[in-house]
Amino acid sequence: MKITYKGDYALKTILDLARHYGNSPVTIHDLAKRADIPIKFLEQILLDLKRGGFVESRRGKVGGYLLAKEPSGIKLGEVIRFIEGPIEPIACVSKNYQGCNSIYNCVLREVWQWVNKATCGIIDNITFEDLLKKIEDSDCTISYQI
Amino acid sequence: MKITYKGDYALKTILDLARHYGNSPVTIHDLAKRADIPIKFLEQILLDLKRGGFVESRRGKVGGYLLAKEPSGIKLGEVIRFIEGPIEPIACVSKNYQGCNSIYNCVLREVWQWVNKATCGIIDNITFEDLLKKIEDSDCTISYQI
């Protein structure tokens, strides 16, 4: 798996929205500023995230973005897969792959399947609520500021 | 981590050479044919692998390529890192990274560090001898052919 800027930005944005879950909408301006994301790039990302059902938006004055579900209902893996596509290290890992030309090389495939499984085991078992909890528990809480 | 064609080809080629370890050199023609790799692309890859100290070559007639070390002395991770560069999913995972602008986002960094650790735990603990053993043990041995 490789995380692109777009994916990184998407996760940071959702995390920010998770921190403000239950409150009034957050403007793209604030989101962009806090995570240091080019605003026009973030625009596209938020559009994507909306289509993916991760965020909602309110237009007009006092508008902004909101998380569409509870932080506990969004797993890291979902967002990553939606934004980045398949996460496996190489295409032949997927179930319905035809197999390579030589059975001797397929031992490599098995290795990639392990790697894939290990990765999924992590990102599919972490929700944004878990991340929020981690932030709270950390000793960084002192420098908290919106 | 994402495996490119180049990396995939490199691993398959070293595995092939591992299977012929201790015998006479294997020609690029045979390597390319068995793994279905464009021969001119493989040329470059073998040049790289030579510079990396993974393979040796004999020029002229009856020349070819040989593994430079025992299969048990080459880990998957070494080859991957040499061919593909850093394997971490995102740059900020590396030790001496400055840290992002917001401590709230750094919980993500920790996730990537887990993913990275899990991946390294796999690829840095598998040698090409392990792969050879895996091939022997598998029931595919029947259709063995050089």
Added chain:
DNA sequence: ATAATCCCTATTGTATTAGTAGAGTATACC
């Protein structure tokens, strides 16, 4: 000599990535 082999650099076509640009639409508030 010659055929088979490896050695090396340069170039190319395509796709992906990380933005930028610029127009449009909705809403709160006076």
Added chain:
DNA sequence: GGTATACTCTACTAATACAATAGGGATTAT
């Protein structure tokens, strides 16, 4: 109703990486 403040959408672009391809050159067994 006008206007400022927000979100919406499509198109474009510069830079880079990827996956080869091309074309010569050097070495060695026979």
